[in-house]
Amino acid sequence: MTDSKYFTTTKKGEIFELKAELNSDKKEKKKEAVKKVIASMTVGKDVSALFPDVVNCMQTDNLELKKLVYLYLMNYAKSQPDMAIMAVNTFVKDCEDPNPLIRALAVRTMGCIRVDKITEYLCEPLRKCLKDEDPYVRKTAAVCVAKLHDINAQLVEDQGFLDTLKDLISDSNPMVVANAVAALSEIAESHPSSNLLDLNPQSINKLLTALNECTEWGQIFILDCLANYMPKDDREAQSICERVTPRLSHANSAVVLSAVKVLMKFMEMLSKDLDYYGTLLKKLAPPLVTLLSAEPELQYVALRNINLIVQKRPEILKHEMKVFFVKYNDPIYVKLEKLDIMIRLASQANIAQVLAELKEYATEVDVDFVRKAVRAIGRCAIKVEQSAERCVSTLLDLIQTKVNYVVQEAIVVIKDIFRKYPNKYESVIATLCENLDSLDEPEARAAMIWIVGEYAERIDNADELLESFLEGFHDESTQVQLQLLTAIVKLFLKKPTETQELVQQVLSLATQDSDNPDLRDRGYIYWRLLSTDPVAAKEVVLAEKPLISEETDLIEPTLLDELICYIGTLASVYHKPPSAFVEGGRGVVHKSLPPRTASSESAESPETAPTGAPPGEQPDVIPAQGDLLGDLLNLDLGPPVSGPPLATSSVQMGAVDLLGGGLDSLMGDEPEGIGGTNFVAPPTAAVPANLGAPIGSGLSDLFDLTSGVGTLSGSYVAPKAVWLPAMKAKGLEISGTFTRQVGSISMDLQLTNKALQVMTDFAIQFNRNSFGLAPAAPLQVHAPLSPNQTVEISLPLSTVGSVMKMEPLNNLQVAVKNNIDVFYFSTLYPLHILFVEDGKMDRQMFLATWKDIPNENEAQFQIRDCPLNAEAASSKLQSSNIFTVAKRNVEGQDMLYQSLKLTNGIWVLAELRIQPGNPSCTDLELSLKCRAPEVSQHVYQAYETILKN
């Protein structure tokens, strides 16, 4: 007879049949029925309806049946908490059973029934079981405390179970100790501040004694707990290490890894001069290597951890390269990890072997693996100078295979090799150029373009090559676009005569036809640089590049130290701190390595004291990829920059200074010029037309800050108006206005307390509105607002809120809350706060769009009494992001063609007619065309307010 038949019953009316069988008198039949129920439960059927019938079967002396019923209870008690109470009596009775197995079973199961009501009945039996004479019951009860704590932490504390649990650490039975440690560790995680696991030399001694005697799992619990202990000095650290080291020979890999964790952590405290330190280092290598003969899944965990260990202490495994060679039938995840470690361990001593291996791997089947292998060859070239030549020739061989992804990967790494060894391997460029057409991945294309630009003077047809890329400029990814822009500028600086047209073309593509701010900014910078001072341009663009670092993908040192504390756990597998993948506060206590303390201080040199490894050995931290200098010098696709740390930082300083200083001087020259404008913001009106005007020098006029208008600080701002009178809001008066400054919209509020009581707890919320305006930050009123006090607040707004068309269009409904009440008001915002900075359309586009929009969408308005000439009007409007695209003089009238764009991407085109010659006629005529004609009215109002103020 087999049990598999239970899985196959799928007929209708099954529940009724089961019910009948459960209530049968025959024991055998009952048991069969319960088995069927459990089988249904397993495959996901809902059998909760049978709850009372199953619970009725609980009263039995058949242990197997009892266990089945308990299993059912654990699964469904939560959905039927009232019914679950029915089971309580049996549990309480079972906790008194003479058979320790049954006592333990009862207390174990009760803890799994996660119903609040049951917990109160659980306390008494649990207390007894914690002091049971039988160790089996005690070890089960210890875990039960953790279970109960998970359901009701307060109850556990109130009932004093934590103290009982602490006592169990001194239990005579090692397994009880281990489970108590596990339970306490878990509880302590949710109370990071409490001193629950108050570890001291005595308790540590107890744990170390239990370590020798308990099961493999218990050893893991204890070792993981030990790892959280902070020895008071290096002697204590050493003595713990000595007692933990034997665990390295355990057959269970988890025991080994946990022991490694303890040792790696406590080693921080040992002086390097100590003999013991060297012994310990030597002892660590063999067990780590042995982990690689475990099952593949464990190998994977081990390899991820070894990756960390190799970064932290490269000396441990430096002679063990061979064991990381990839085997043909290793699972792919093991292969990739091994490859990673191989690169890290590569050195002059073993490079020949490594290279031979990598070449072998590059012919394998798995694409990811092959790519990584090719990349690894490049890393070897950069890391071990002596091997560079061999690496390059290997890469060339691989390019000859014409396998598409191999070629692309090879080109990406060759670019890095060029960076590291400039002017050494240029002979291969010809071969690379042959493969230009097969490159379809952005990274490879960008790398190739970089190479062409960098060596433009040696490639005869560099201009043709780059031009061919330019054709599909808009279809390229940003990475390629940026690279292409820079490469062509480099080319221009090297061969100015033949490539003028090309550079013009790319600059206009980058600045006018692109939505990407990075690209545009870089385009403007180059443009400005080239037009003002080509010598400076040469110095900047063709500057000598800092060296690239030898190591890549190094984990940032503080994170590495934290991860070392998590050896063996998921965090070490993901290479992320637990907070990145664990929900809530559990287990996310930040851990760090112990500082090195020395009882014999003289032995320690001062600089090694704080962090362990002397500064020289610390891997150079790699600056973030997007750092400013790298960006300007066009290193964005190169591997992270790192020279000797000092040099790098000074260069970085220079770069920042370059901009900062320049702008400072500019601000000094023209104090009224930019006021509080943030200098990194994109230029509001960098128009190609005024490129020629060389004002200022160097970088200072990269930003078109001098193009006219004195008050470029932002759009027109209306004076504050009272939005919410005090009468309507129990004494709170709100007045405000909207502003737009360099791309950011804000609502400037003035809150006045006209009541007699202090106001606190302010908050603000907007109703959905036409343009999705929403507060970008909470309303911050720092101090309570006392009576008759006024506070000014600028609330930044975003336009990513939810959208609903309002009537009128620019209506905004606002709710403001304070400690007194919630108040509502609505206000109209001027549309020009929504005019964006890149609202300038190019001429052709303007013409085409104007024609394209049907005539019925055109609206005509008159702006009366506005004695402005075209220049003045244009500059006034421009400061509010209405841009003049073209100007024409027809029969003595000035016609301004203007464009603007709203935050939601709607374009509005305008024709403004001015009669400057006729002082008697001060009216302006405005025609607006827009695909969404409903905005026209509001745009007109915006024009009027801007022009008249």
Place this chain on the structure above:
Amino acid sequence: MIGGLFIYNHKGEVLISRVYRDDIGSRQAADSAVFSSSGPFPGEWLEANRRNAVDAFRVNVIHARQQVRSPVTNIARTSFFHVKRSNIWLAAVTKQNVNAAMVFEFLYKMCDVMAAYFGKISEENIKNNFVLIYELLDEILDFGYPQNSETGALKTFITQQGIKSQHQTKEEQSQITSQVTGQIGWRREGIKYRRNELFLDVLESVNLLMSPQGQVLSAHVSGRVVMKSYLSGMPECKFGMNDKIVIEKQGKGTADETSKSGKQSIAIDDCTFHQCVRLSKFDSERSISFIPPDGEFELMRYRTTKDIILPFRVIPLVREVGRTKLEVKVVIKSNFKPSLLAQKIEVRIPTPLNTSGVQVICMKGKAKYKASENAIVWKIKRMAGMKESQISAEIELLPTNDKKKWARPPISMNFEVPFAPSGLKVRYLKVFEPKLNYSDHDVIKWVRYIGRSGIYETRC
């Protein structure tokens, strides 16, 4: 800790599902726990939450189109660990930062325990024994914490028949519990044999990666000492082998002996032991002492890399004749005492995917082209030491437009030899049982050495 454990068949259907913690499922499930006291919860709803984790694994891993890229997967902040046994998936699920190595060790252990109870892990066997599996899971994993999982101990109180509590005497009960929790959890007291006997098997697998030119790229032996003991009482055992460190230590007194025995001793890179071995004693004195479990168990594992005897050498010669023909010649040489016989020799020569026909000539044994395996398989039943044999084959290829070159997988070899390629020798296994009246001399001891091929590959 482990939040839940699921077993699936190859189709992704759940065979076993045991949830230990509420957080498995979705966030709402955890939240719902907070409110659960306020009123009853619809059963289906809670069930649905649980199902989330179960389904997430099925969809993202079992039914994933791509090859599994990692044995640990994180889906929606829930981590899944899985191992596969034939076509059965075992998955452990957690939301916490658990000890990952422990979870995998536990999954393997669970496979061992199941295998010890009902043999092969197959869908059929799991369905047939699902009640037993739930019972085991309840015992060996409490609230996600692994508990004693030694089959020897488990079998005393988890049986397929089920124990009737009243039939056990109080003594028996406490004996069970003390064994499950005790220091020597792997052996019960009061074992008696008329004939005290033990078997030691030294099983080694020798791994090799050789370049086409015959250069050893990497070679290592991973060995196991498996012991079968049928001994009465609580015998104290001491195991000795020709470990270089031990021999040198002993040899210090007599320099003469050092030079003599130094040759025979071997350098062990690393070894790990069954939990019965006293590790601290090994660490301090390098002596291996233990009280063995009854029956069969793995006493130790070890690894050596120095002075390995490579039983066979493979000399490949592959020549491409034009685009449609390959000529392969492989010579194997046996490299051990002529009096010993290697068995079950098999050489596997991979062939390209576009092979259309193969002609093979071999001096010894049988060779066949197996199209389904893309390889020529050459089998020889027996071969004595210091001999040599050869196979030559002509492989005809279909012309293809596939530009990619054939990756030339390495030639692999299988064999079994009656010695330990690492050179390991058992020097003694002493048995002391002070309470019972039998001595070391009365125990009948058997020692056997078997060397097998692990991954034994020669690139061509």
